[in-house]
Amino acid sequence: MFLPVSREEMTRRGWAELDVIFVSGDAYIDHPTFGAPLLARWLESHGFRVGIIAQPDWHSKDAFMVLGRPKLFFAVSAGAMDSMVAHYTPARKLRHDDAYTPGNRHGARPNRATIVYTSRLKEAYKDVPVVIGGIEASLRRFAHYDFWEDAVRRSILVDSKADLLIYGMAERALLEVAVRMRNGERLTQIMDVRGTCRIAKPDHHPESATDREPDALLEIPSFEDAAADRQRFADAFRLAYAEQNPWVGRAVVQRHGGRLLVCYPPALPLSGPEMDALYALPFEKNPHPSYTEAIPAWSQIRSSITSHRGCYGGCAFCAITMHQGKQIQSRSQESIVAEAAALGRQHWFGGSISDVGGPTANMYGTGCGAPDGGRGCRRESCLYPSACRHLAVDDRRALSLLKAVRGVSGVRHCTVSSGVRYDLLERQPGYFRELVGYHVGGLLKVAPEHLADHVAALMRKPGRKRFEDFLHRFREESALAGKRQHIIPYLMSGHPGCTLEDMLELALALKKLGLKVEQVQDFTPTPGTLSSCMYHTGIDPLRGTRISVPKSDREKRLQKSLLLCHLPAERPYVREALELLGKKELLGELTGLRAAPFVRGDSPGGPVRLHGKGKRKAR
Ligand code: SF4
Structure with missing residues (x-):
């Protein structure tokens, strides 16, 4: 059953009220590739009643009230892409399409969707907390350069006036916040959750904003300094960038006027069994039945399988390092094969799996082989400027996975259309041969x-x-x-x-x-x-x-x-x-x-x- 998007669907489940309501800039496709449904199903599996408001009309508060007032909080995301990236070309020209919208139509979400949605929600329910997340909030968590304004903007947490920001992959942080609120804590009392940012009061000393030791805090140049001086902006970026290792990263503090943005260290990565459990949740693997037009993003991913998350390449232009992190979190072969078999049972499946991959396909099953598992590492990339001697790139798991998926009943072809790192392939001869022999298409x-x-x-x-x-x-x-x-x-x-x-x-x-x-x-x-x-x-x-x-x-x-x-x-x-x-x-x-x-x-x-x-x- 789909998660409720209307009062009628709530009633059908026997729910008079929801605990958490997700508001998303994307259409509701109940599939783990999309952040809001993934997290909603995750909370549902932990006993929360959740609903989804997808692509609400932001011109008034009415569309934000269709599911009523949630008991705990609203969870807001602009969607799978930053709304400005989704709306404009690199030459800043308006796009006329949107792959995450039925009919591929432009205009189903506003510019700076996180800020606009939060503002409407605050109009509708002044006292209900709003938690923001997703790629737009995550990558704009500190003072940042905005290409479309050609200016440095404040943290999106300050601009949106939301109550909490969750950055990166949000399962752990979102669940902890929801559980603590269900147990009676107010959101303003929740000050120490990994993977979150919050605003401290003007008279609040940053060291008392966390339960970590004072030396585990790092203050970076303020928004005002970073906006006024490019060298200070570069310093702020460098300092925050170096704190991405969840085991040794410190809480980062950035002043915005009299207020303090406090960004706690990243969430710990999910284990293999946790990844398996996440992808085994009861997704409908289809767009919500209320849609009558095709959604291009769905056509692109419906026969693809995510094998892992994270990337240790550290490419400078890519958001993965600051969002998913460099720890590879791989699902088990059994979990992926079970998904391939389930795909084979879909009435529309023609026998071709379009992708088995992640941010970088051939990182599946690889990772840090250092004695401490990379817990003390401060390198931003395991591959640049040269491959780290601790990097374990054994291709046996990836090779076995491709062979197993190929052998699933009903699967005639399986291509790998995620990108591959060719400097890794040099050290993965078995995977390379398998890829070239069967999976390149x-x-x-x-x-x-x-x-x-x-x-x-x-x-x-x-x-x-x-x-x-x-x-x-x-x-x-x-x-x-x-x-x-x-x-x-x-x-x-x-x-x-x-x-x-x-x-x-x-x-x-x-x-x-x-x-x-x-x-x-x-x-x-x-x-x-x-x-x-x-x-x-x-x-x-x-x-x-x-x-x-x-x-x-x-x-x-x-x-x-x-x-x-x-x-x-x-x-x-x-x-x-x-x-x-x-x-x-x-x-x-x-x-x-x-x-x-x-x-x-x-x-x-x-x-x-x-x-x-x-x-x-x-x-
Ligand atoms: S020690 Fe080497 S392989 Fe391990 S995380 Fe650091 S750079 Fe990567």
């Missing part, structure tokens, strides 16, 4: 992101040589398996530290390797990432070095065009980029056209000012 997604080594280093990626070695082996293994298969390289333009010259180097390297790119991600400084800090400050906060940052739309457009140089529509931009670099002779090599003299006005848009190394070449 003709195309394997990998994310070198850049092949100019200094840019790859800023991204915390392995660089050109590792990628070339991998590509060589992939082609060899595919030939051995008798298959014609290809790589889809995910690449990024416009990253901090990347010049037009670097993009030319990348384009020429791809040509040499015989790779064509269909899609290029133009870097977007999403809240809370290392790369966004570089974008805003021009500083690599972990190394303390200054870097140049491409910021103008025009320069970013030219960077992108060099990767898409084989497309006719890009040729005017490619020509302009080459002219700026003084490399007109490369036009033929990149586009297949004869070099032609540059005519100003030939490309759409005016002249461009370059930053960094490319500037030397500009006219």
